[in-house]
Amino acid sequence: MNDRILFDDVSKFYGEVLGVNKVSFSLPPGITTLVGPNGSGKTTLMNLMTGLVRPSGGHLSVLGLTPADADRFFRMVGYCTQFDSFPRRLTGWDFLLDSLMLHGMSEGDAFRLAHEAVDRVRLGEAASRRIESYSKGMRQKIRLAQAIAHHPRVLVLDEPLNGLDPIARAESLALFQELSRQGMHLVISSHILDEVDRISDRVILITGGYIVAEGDIHQVRREVRDKPMQVLIRCDQPELLASRVFVSNHCVEARLHQDGRGVFLRTADIDQFYRILNEIAVEGLVKIEAVAPADDDTSAIYQYLIGSEGGPS
Missing domain, CATH: 3.40.50.300 (P-loop containing nucleotide triphosphate hydrolases)
Known part of the structure; x- marks a missing residue:
């Protein structure tokens, strides 16, 4: 070694x-x-x-x-x-x-x-x-x-x-x-x-x-299974999308992007969340343009694990 x-x-x-x-x-x-x-x-x-x-x-x-x-x-x-x-x-x-x-x-x-x-x-x-x-x-x-x-x-x-x-x-x-x-x-x-x-x-x-x-940063994030993960979804009707995901009980928090063309959704079950998202996309009621993890970095992982004890330093 x-x-x-x-x-x-x-x-x-x-x-x-x-x-x-x-x-x-x-x-x-x-x-x-x-x-x-x-x-x-x-x-x-x-x-x-x-x-x-x-x-x-x-x-x-x-x-x-x-x-x-x-x-x-x-x-x-x-x-x-x-x-x-x-x-x-x-x-x-x-x-x-x-x-x-x-x-x-x-x-x-x-x-x-x-x-x-x-x-x-x-x-x-x-x-x-x-x-x-x-x-x-x-x-x-x-x-x-x-x-x-x-x-x-x-x-x-x-x-x-x-x-x-x-x-x-x-x-x-x-x-x-x-x-x-x-x-x-x-x-x-x-x-x-x-x-x-x-x-x-x-x-x-x-x-x-x-x-x-x-x-590895991304490996650590995947291992944090009991912590909600935030996803940014770019779409034409973010309010409708948020309401549909909430109905499925796979979303614990929603926050509109400041430009009004996207929504941050926080989920405790990322696999089920993506399954529901695919179903919504197939329905065609919401035009989804992009989907990306919004917190797959050191700062976000840190806040999930020990955020209650103070910010990173």
Whole structure:
């Protein structure tokens, strides 16, 4: 399992405060989205993956290594945290060069890798300026550059899109996809779920220190059989369609689309719902133009499973 991030019954307590409890999963290369409310245990998971904290119980390994093998472990992992505290008066270049030389790089190798990282995050000439003059988006970029500069095989990203404008977000997402195609592990915690959804291979939903769902986003949604699923139906008579579906007792909620040309219908039995919908279409009273799941994404799955405890973060 040297290509996996493995957690086996891992727990972490801070005194009497629970961080995570009996967490188990196996992550292959690719992009994993980590979703949960504030205080759910996301940061503890990321700190465990990067070796910054040790588990109170259980076993974890990252690509076959444990945090006890500190030198090799830290060379293999990159961590872009949500918060920062940079040494005063350092330029972006100074920050990257110092970090790389702490990894044991020669000055020549450190300069080459720092230049490459600056190019990859598109920081440009700002790398020569003091970090204290950076905008929030620039600070995010220099943190990302530091996390990838030493060519880690595992990259853990805590809110990596915070503070970035739309163009910079798109560039960052493209970079994450490129790194994934190169065989890297990326674990991303992000509020901007609609954007992360488009590039994620799998999702981990966590609340109260426990994993409540883990796997391919669409597979997880299919497994949530006891939760109503929402479908958007484009048609010429949405009110009539809603009334017909309600009569069949396979719809628990209806909401018209704002443009008046569609209706959101929520059903607890998607198979029976589609059967009734086919019957209505055959009758010809309603002209159905399009049918699509309206909540087959990380945010909606999260709200179904643990929405009562707060929004995703």
